[in-house]
Amino acid sequence: MPEIYDIAIIGGGPVGLFTGYYAKLRELKTCIIESLPTLGGQPNTLYAQKKIYDVPGFLGITGEDLTTKMIEQLEMFDCDIYTDTTVKTITDDDGGVKVLQTNKQDITAKAVIVAVGNGAFNPRRLAFDYDPQLDEQNVDYFVKDINKYRDKDVLVAGGGDSAVDWSIAIDNISKSTKIVHRRDTFRALGASVTKLETTNVTKVTPYLIEGVQKADDNKIKVTLGKARDKDNKRDIIVDNLLVNYGYTSDTKMLRDWGLDLSGPYIKVNQKMETNLPNIYAVGDVAEYDGKLKLIVSGFAEGPTAVAQAQLKIYPEKSYYEHSTNLFDNQ
Numbered sequence: 001m002p003e004i005y006d007i008a009i010i011g012g013g014p015v016g017l018f019t020g021y022y023a024k025l026r027e028l029k030t031c032i033i034e035s036l037p038t039l040g041g042q043p044n045t046l047y048a049q050k051k052i053y054d055v056p057g058f059l060g061i062t063g064e065d066l067t068t069k070m071i072e073q074l075e076m077f078d079c080d081i082y083t084d085t086t087v088k089t090i091t092d093d094d095g096g097v098k099v100l101q102t103n104k105q106d107i108t109a110k111a112v113i114v115a116v117g118n119g120a121f122n123p124r125r126l127a128f129d130y131d132p133q134l135d136e137q138n139v140d141y142f143v144k145d146i147n148k149y150r151d152k153d154v155l156v157a158g159g160g161d162s163a164v165d166w167s168i169a170i171d172n173i174s175k176s177t178k179i180v181h182r183r184d185t186f187r188a189l190g191a192s193v194t195k196l197e198t199t200n201v202t203k204v205t206p207y208l209i210e211g212v213q214k215a216d217d218n219k220i221k222v223t224l225g226k227a228r229d230k231d232n233k234r235d236i237i238v239d240n241l242l243v244n245y246g247y248t249s250d251t252k253m254l255r256d257w258g259l260d261l262s263g264p265y266i267k268v269n270q271k272m273e274t275n276l277p278n279i280y281a282v283g284d285v286a287e288y289d290g291k292l293k294l295i296v297s298g299f300a301e302g303p304t305a306v307a308q309a310q311l312k313i314y315p316e317k318s319y320y321e322h323s324t325n326l327f328d329n330q
């Protein structure tokens, strides 16, 4: 018999992490399922080095540091975490238990809290085929550890906030940094573009990447071309290429799950209930009148969803709890 969780949380972004922590605080058997290899959602993936100024208790905290703190908090309890695991379908078994079919194993739970943000996101990839082995060493779509670029020749591709911010950050530690963009002007915030001018980052514009090939000494040859000048090509040899072309997010599965949607988001009531029994939604994916898509909004929605789920699963337990009463904290 597979283990039946009280609550399965889909999504390991900040809201899923806090909701998981809160469910464990209430001693509910809980798991968090995350499609990416790492936890943290948007703050850790899209703006790891940017400071967030509207999380209470912090004068400013980077997306990466917030994620580290939240994982530490979650580790106070024994919460089961499934990373690299994407929920594909949700069905009910004969007894009304939810069966979450993933790309790996099935996971069963009495209640489900959907915290999938803007959906399973994937980076926009280079638009041509290249040797997939280069993805292991030379071509990146995420910055997992900036130190990878220390003393290296790095080419960053893209014209938005991420590309410009990463170029600036990488320039501090790399041997050389270039940024390639298909236009002469960058889309990033004005302040970031101004800052870029003060660095040693070389701008290579207006060029598009047309090919990537293995070169000597574990380097790669990146071939650039101009959209309206087909004969104007140039090659750049670098150690690493960081592609920042943005992300696509996929919420199509929500429709397949039978959830009542408002655009790509899940309609919820004040109890965070969806149209389906024992399925709740929190965080960016949860939609109601006046919704503010902020981390703190999700931090309030998580406890509501957990308390509601608990009320259904264990009606004898107290709905309302202060955490100060839960442990002997003298």
Ligand SMILES: Cc1cc2nc3c(=O)[nH]c(=O)nc-3n(C[C@H](O)[C@H](O)[C@H](O)COP(=O)(O)OP(=O)(O)OC[C@H]3O[C@@H](n4cnc5c(N)ncnc54)[C@H](O)[C@@H]3O)c2cc1C
Pocket: 010, 011, 012, 013, 014, 015, 016, 017, 033, 034, 035, 036, 039, 040, 041, 042, 043, 046, 047, 051, 052, 053, 054, 085, 086, 087, 088, 115, 116, 117, 118, 119, 120, 121, 253, 282, 283, 284, 285, 293, 294, 295, 296, 298
């Ligand atoms: C550039 C930028 C700056 C921002 N700045 C701020 C700010 O200053 N302050 C603020 O409050 N907010 C800010 N936000 C918004 C904030 O990041 C979001 O409100 C927050 O991340 C929502 O958290 P979440 O957990 O609901 O969703 P997400 O962070 O999107 O996490 C959802 C997680 O669910 C996973 N997932 C999706 N589908 C599945 C599936 N089927 N199976 C398993 N896992 C799945 C995803 O991989 C993802 O990790 C910013 C956003 C951006 C893009």
